[in-house]
Amino acid sequence: MPKPAKTDRNISVAAGEQPEAREVRVWDRVVRSFHWALVLSFATAWLTRHSLEDIHHLAGYAAGALIALRLAWGVLGPPYARFSQFVRGPATVLGYLSAMLGGREARYIGHNPAGGAMVVALIAIMSATALTGWLMTTDAYFGVAWVETAHGLAAHGLLLLVLLHICGVALASFRHRENLVRAMITGRKRKAEQADIP
Template sequence: MATTVKIWDPFVRVFHWSLVASFAVAWLTAEDVRVLHEWAGYAAGALIGLRLVWGIMGTRYARFRQFIRSPGTVVAYLRDIATGREARYLGHNPAGGLMILALLATMAAVAATGWMQTTDTWFGVDWVEEVHEVLASVMLGLVGLHVLGVLVASLRHRENLVRAMFTGRKRLPGGADIH
């Protein structure tokens, strides 16, 4: 008898780890290896574009409509986390859904401002470079919050969410879990 259920499709998993890699490469090469930095940024931008399409046309748990919740639902979920009584979600929980939107939007803005610096119009424009650097730092902060959220949810629900993002599988739902 099965003890797990398939949640994350191969595209979502490959996208996730590819975006992690492209951001890490771009961050680590920002000052030293400009060509690699730019290609990592292009890869991140392309990945974001593909994920936007998959968020509309993809599998159930990949679709935005499955995990984008109202601000009130997000606030209520965060309140439940603070009191230790948050529900387990098979897909992304309301806080996770908001984090995905923040990560996608910020990474898209980082990629866009990076690309702008390669054009004749925006090359050497100080504010574009400054916005790019600030957004990259915001992205790093969001990544830290994302990792913290994954760790908290993993501990609270006794489920290895990092492993789930590799295997695509999570524990079967219980009676109180939200599909």
């Protein structure tokens, strides 16, 4: 029997073993589909905000429906999809951000504490954007200034969060030498190593 060969990541890999054997399934099809469908709906809504009103409304309704699905899946889905797996308290999130600034943050197999906080923030502000957008189409709130202002602020806040999210993904991908965009497409990440948090 051939001796195990060591990779540059100190993972023992038997000769002829497929790369998939060094990976673990993290994000299921529902989570991945939700993520990319939400990206598409937000991009569509943003690009049609001053034109193509019907498409803008449809994109907003799609985003609202996707959020409802994700909330249900965050309770009923597999372990890495559940909020209980990645939503952590403020002290843990701040501790992680402090470690990140010092370049010593741990690698998490699921969402890290900052990523979990970002998921919650994105869901909350996307919900606010969709809700205020819908209110603007009702008889009771059509043309009401504060609703229009709230919708605009929520949408711009959402764009800011999206940019922060992209920066966080890029930083984590660089620090842990792991393509997180690819992971959100395939659902697979590198198996946990000794210092990693499952």
